[in-house]
Structure formats: C-alpha cells, structure tokens
Amino acid sequence: MIKLEGAALQAALAQVPAWTFDAERHAIRRTLRFVDFNAAFGFMARTALEAERQNHHPEWCNVYLRVEILFSTHDAGGLTERDISFARWVDATALAMGAS
Template identity: 40%
Template sequence: MIKPNLLANDFDFAKTLPEWQVNQSNPALVRVFEFKDFKSAFQFMTLCADFAEELGHHPDWSNSWNKVSVSLSTHSMKALTELDTTMASAMDQFALQIAGQ
C-alpha cells in the first residue's frame, strides 16, 4: 500500500471543500448530506461505496432515512491526507448528481 500524502498545514478547506467541517482535535472531515428520500440517500451511498473501493479509502458513515452523516480521516496516519480530500470532493459531486435526478 502506498503511503498517502499529508495535507499542507495551510490547506484551504473553506475554499476547496466549503460544505465540510474540519475536526482538528481528532483529524477528520465531517459533513451531513441530505436528500429528498431514503432511495436517493441509498443511491448516493452506492456511488460513494463504488468509488471508495476504487480509491481504497472508505468513509465512516451512517444513514438515517434521507440523511447520510460522513466522517473522513486516514486512520493509518492519524491525520487528514489527499485521500480524504479526494473522497470528499467525489462525495460532493455524487450528491449533486443525485440531487439533479
């Protein structure tokens, strides 16, 4: 397994991932996605799961009807890495894709 790159100390989360919150005490990116119904939330999770398998980086998440709560962190490095921002960006795009259906 290739060691992922840590994010620069001055990485601009607000500009790059404006919908995500950063938990600095336990390094993680967190976001709650909300959809029109359960089926849409499940479609979103399926797209994310397929991408996570390709990327080899899996979210910590939970689903409650139309909401999907997500936490991303590179546990092996106890830090945020490019894997987390890549996954977060993809999840943002998948959410837009589902919302547009």
C-alpha cells in the first residue's frame, strides 16, 4: 500500500466527504450516531466481520449510540486507498442501518 499524498490524497478525500482528514495522524475520522446502543453495537459487529475479511482494522470507540472511527494504514505511514475503500463501505453500511 502506498500512502496517499498531494493530488492523489485530495482526490481520495473527495470520495468520502463525510470524513474529516486528520493531518497529524494522516488519517480520516468520522462519528456516526445510531438510534440506540443496540443499533450502534450491531453496526460495530458487522464492521468487525468486514474488518476481519479485509484484514484491515479501524481504530474505534463506542459510547452509547455514538461510534467514532479512524482509518489509517500503519504499515504505509498514513492514509491509503485501502482506507478510502473501507470508509466507503462504512458509509453505505451505516446509512443502511439508519446512522446519521
């Protein structure tokens, strides 16, 4: 995996407009809100299964109905296409599960 920089980074970030770029960590982050803890935990369970399938695991935190997610590819030293792809999967899955 190659760390995204310059024009490639800007183009990749445009694909995930709901995510915030963390320049210090060279990562993207997003906070999702669900209707309740059960919905948030269900989303996390689905995401954990996908993370195992992809062998690419996010940093995340759950507090009640909120799930915070951060993606960065540690081996590459920052954001890669792999992170962008998984972020798009998260967006679609979270939307289907009623997140805002």
